[in-house]
Amino acid sequence: MTALFRYPVKGLSPEPVDNVEIATSGFFPGDRLYAIENGDSGFNPVAPRHQPKTKYLMLMRDETLARLRTRYDDATSSLTIEGAGEPLTARLDTEEGRRAVEDLIRRFVPEALRGEPRVLEAPPQYRFTDSPTGYVSLINRASVQALEDELGVPVSPLRFRGNLLVEGPAPFAELEMLGQVLEAPSGLRFKITKRTVRCAATNVDPDTAERDLDIPWTIDKRFGHRDLGVYMEVIAGGGLAVGDSLRVVG
Numbered sequence: 001m002t003a004l005f006r007y008p009v010k011g012l013s014p015e016p017v018d019n020v021e022i023a024t025s026g027f028f029p030g031d032r033l034y035a036i037e038n039g040d041s042g043f044n045p046v047a048p049r050h051q052p053k054t055k056y057l058m059l060m061r062d063e064t065l066a067r068l069r070t071r072y073d074d075a076t077s078s079l080t081i082e083g084a085g086e087p088l089t090a091r092l093d094t095e096e097g098r099r100a101v102e103d104l105i106r107r108f109v110p111e112a113l114r115g116e117p118r119v120l121e122a123p124p125q126y127r128f129t130d131s132p133t134g135y136v137s138l139i140n141r142a143s144v145q146a147l148e149d150e151l152g153v154p155v156s157p158l159r160f161r162g163n164l165l166v167e168g169p170a171p172f173a174e175l176e177m178l179g180q181v182l183e184a185p186s187g188l189r190f191k192i193t194k195r196t197v198r199c200a201a202t203n204v205d206p207d208t209a210e211r212d213l214d215i216p217w218t219i220d221k222r223f224g225h226r227d228l229g230v231y232m233e234v235i236a237g238g239g240l241a242v243g244d245s246l247r248v249v250g
Contacts, residue, residue, distance in 0.1 A: 001184075001244045002141060003165040005158075008072035009079065010035040010128040011058040011065050013206070014158055015072065019241035022188060022234050027127045028136045028163040030074060034092060035128040036105060039115025045123045050132035056120075057105065059201035062112040066209035084108045092119060131231050133193055137162040138174060139229040146171035150222050151213065158206040159215065160198070162229050166246060172223065174230045181235065181249040188238030189249065196229040 005014040010032050020029045037043065041055035059065055068083040077093035084104055091097035098119040105117040122128055129135070139162035148155045157165050175195050182190045202215040216226045 001164065001240065001242050001246065002167050003157075004240065004242055005161075005163055005165070006030040007161060008033050009070060010053070010056055011062070012068055012070045012081075013066070014161065015070075019239060021239050022136070022237055024234055024237040026135070026234050026237065027129075030072065031163060032128040033072075033122050034079075035120045035122075036101075037116075037118040037120050038113060041120075043120055045121070048123055048126040053130050056128065057109070057112065057117065059204045060199050062109055063204040063209050063211050064109050064112070066204050066206050068108070092121065131194060131196075133231060133233065135234060136164065136190060136232045137196060137229060138164040138166060138190075138192075138232055140169050140172070140174045141165060141167045142169060142171045143174065143228050146223075147215065147218065147228070150218060153213070155213070155215070156206055159202045159204070160196075160229055161201070162196075164240075168245075172228070175225075175227050177230065177248075182232070182246040183236075183249045184238060184240050184244050184246055186238035186240065186244075187236060188234070188240055189236035190232035190246075191235045192230050193233050194231040195225075195227040196231060197226050198228050202228075 004017045006017055006028055007014055008030055035056040038057050041051055043051055068081055071080045076091060078089055078091050080087060080089045088100060088104055090100040101119050102117045139157055139160045144155055144157050177192045180192050198216045203211050203213050205212050219228060220226050
């Protein structure tokens with residue numbers, strides 16, 4: 001396990017973590033807890049249904065978001081945002097805090113807004129993932145390296161916004177592992193359920209916020225598909241840490 005990342009707010013910056021405890025049938029801890037609605041999405045927190053990512057602010061359309069640097073504090077539900085003038089720290093569990101973030105978004109990306117921005121919080125047993133079954137996402141470093149070799153320029157794995165970054169499998173080997181089970185030393189088990197189809201969000205450099213590559217088209221042209229990485233379901237809970245190895249079970 002090379003690295004672990006969470007994305008507390010959909011579309012905003014990643015946070016590296018050293019270790020996590022993941023529950024059976026659970027989500028990656030602290031991941032996609034919030035989203036910023038771009039006009040009325042129809043999201044109902046009482047009876048949540050998966051919504052397409054186009055209902056929210058996201059890098060696929062709004063690359064300027066990559067200029068923001070965010071940190072989320074679990075204990076206080078506070079989000080700190082830098083890169084849009086004076087740093088802002090706001091509690092997302094309060095109306096006042098959410099309103100402060102919404103006001104910042106209105107000032108920062110006014111041209112991206114199709115209506116009023118609104119900070120949405122995921123209710124229990126729901127997250128703002130791109131896939132309705134996208135509980136935990138895995139990126140294979142060798143697949144990213146194959147893209148680097150094809151493009152002739154460095155490609156940051158952070159373009160793919162995964163939770164787990166692993167080394168070892170051959171390029172794109174993860175795509176052929178649907179249905180297989182991966183086990184961590186703690187007994188944590190993942191079942192690989194779905195290939196991840198890449199979208200235009202991967203064209204945005206996470207450091208510069210520039211839309212400088214055409215990654216889906218490049219994968220399609222060179223490899224005959226637009227997939228890199230996989231989604232996984234947690235079938236047995238446990239701990240996971242940077243440096244852990246995952247082995248195929250069965």
